[in-house]
Amino acid sequence: MSETIRVLLADYQAMVRGALASLLDLEPDIEVVAEVGRGDEVVAAAMEHSPDVCVLDIEMPGMDGIEATSAVRTRLPDCRVLIVTTFGRPGYLRRALAAGATGFVVKDTPARQLADAVRRVHSGLRVLDPALATSSLVEGDNQLTERERDVLRLALTGTTVADIAARLHLSQGTVRNYLSSGISKTGTTTRYEAARIAQERGWL
Template identity: 70%
Template sequence: MTIRVLLADDQALVRGALAALLDLEPDLQVVAQVGSGTEVVGAAREHAVDVCLLDIEMPGIDGIEAASRLSRELPQCRSLVVTTFGRPGYLTRALEAGASGFVVKDTPADELADAVRRVHEGLRVVDPTLAATTLLDGPNPLTTRESEVLREALTGAPVATIASNVHLSQGTVRNHLSAAIGKTGTTTRAEAARVARERGWI
């Protein structure tokens, strides 16, 4: 049986390279390629895809949200995150969103093909080095609201703008930022946002 694969990555060269590698496998066929997260579910449905390979950082919605939507709307279609950004927090968030696996882009071609097969069989595949790092780092300490506020803080926006964007009072935003600064062991909201991003928490 041929496993029908979708590739979602905003870099055409990366998509092309992955497609060329996977199409060498007799039991894998790349039937769709998209450049943004928002296209994933529609393309997966249209092409009767079995496994979606998702980058994390893409236009529209990211790969983690795309995995979540696939899990809800096309539960028979598995998702495997394949990313440059091997951040422990990303791994946790991806699995919580419904992804069946998480590997980095420098994974050897034969291992990637095997990961696709295993995910298709209903197994979970996780990069072992990243899994160990995730266990050592522990869980994401940020609340949903703190994460939301920090994502806005990444832009350098003032508190008033952040408050408007997340529909909270400025005082509440300051409280969330203060809590996030404490949890990340930093001294400013910009540092807190940077650390949270580096760890894959936001």
């Protein structure tokens, strides 16, 4: 009899998490041993249940899936991570791989392919959504510095330069410089456009 692959599921949406668990539990060689709804619960659950594969969403409270990936790989280096997310952004793909994920697929992946992705990741193979992998190559690496990302995240909410400066403890001139470089790197004309494009690319 083949080895049973132990899976931990982490997804903020209980309904989605339950659906994924039901689909994977239908597979004779896959067992969902733990489910959590927050990113900051992933490591503790993984330490308790010793999964072979963690299937993580990206957008979660407490800690996002990319941070959780890094934490899992640090604490449990033998545990593989498969990102399964609604947010199919090339920048997320690159960040997830850099954090130690072995696979990255989107949630509309057919059930049979998802189960196969879990098996392949468990065996040490890399599994990537082909469209995202292509987009990632075309768009290139995240060109924003950490401070530029901080400033653009706040700009995305429509916050004024003065408010951004106050929140980040920077001068307004420095904030304008970061916004200007962010606009230049995204090929846009306004700070809001720059923030939106950076978010779409998964750079923020």
